[in-house]
Amino acid sequence: GQSLEQPSEVTAVEGAIVQINCTYQTSGFYGLSWYQQHDGGAPTFLSYNALDGLEETGRFSSFLSRSDSYGYLLLQELQMKDSASYFCAVVNTDKLIFGTGTRLQVFP
Amino acid sequence: NAGVTQTPKFQVLKTGQSMTLQCAQDMNHEYMSWYRQDPGMGLRLIHYSVGAGITDQGEVPNGYNVSRSTTEDFPLRLLSAAPSQTSVYFCASSSGLASNEQFFGPGTRLTVL
Numbered sequence: 284g285q286s287l288e289q290p291s292e293v294t295a296v297e298g299a300i301v302q303i304n305c306t307y308q309t310s311g312f313y314g315l316s317w318y319q320q321h322d323g324g325a326p327t328f329l330s331y332n333a334l335d336g337l338e339e340t341g342r343f344s345s346f347l348s349r350s351d352s353y354g355y356l357l358l359q360e361l362q363m364k365d366s367a368s369y370f371c372a373v374v375n376t377d378k379l380i381f382g383t384g385t386r387l388q389v390f391p
Numbered sequence: 392n393a394g395v396t397q398t399p400k401f402q403v404l405k406t407g408q409s410m411t412l413q414c415a416q417d418m419n420h421e422y423m424s425w426y427r428q429d430p431g432m433g434l435r436l437i438h439y440s441v442g443a444g445i446t447d448q449g450e451v452p453n454g455y456n457v458s459r460s461t462t463e464d465f466p467l468r469l470l471s472a473a474p475s476q477t478s479v480y481f482c483a484s485s486s487g488l489a490s491n492e493q494f495f496g497p498g499t500r501l502t503v504l
Binding site: 287313314316318325326327328331333370374375376377378379380381382383384 | 422426434441450
């Protein structure tokens, strides 16, 4: 089977930096994806890491360490609109398996 | 492009009724999948398809059937609805692989009484 762990909630203030961690246990691991979901909305894709290291896309970066079965999403220069749930998801051969999500609240 | 569309947006069923949730995409994506999301939980994979004529089970397939007769459509059938199937259902598609960006539909909110 597979399992993913991420914190249930994180809070931060505008302009700050926040890191959302994800640890996973799975067989047939291909890579780690991150998705954002605003309340009442559908998930949207943020990033995908297949190799170890840091991938940067604007204010968001994602990191993967395959040897540690660990990844994180780094959000910089936080804005109020970043308040949402963030999900890590493992790509397991031809399946995408999601974690339970981290709710990020950004305060002014 | 309409992207991924789902119908209906809302549905109320009685226990034991059957229904089909519709999902269509106009991006010529090979990979399609169905997820359910319960309050405070992540998305759980129900069924997925890597191409027309090919389907496979996800994490929580019991009580659901799928078929993929065309590239565009991937309907989800509830055979005999149960209150435990009350959830928000999302359909997603991507080109090629599960690792590629998944495009999600707007969701169907289903209540089973």
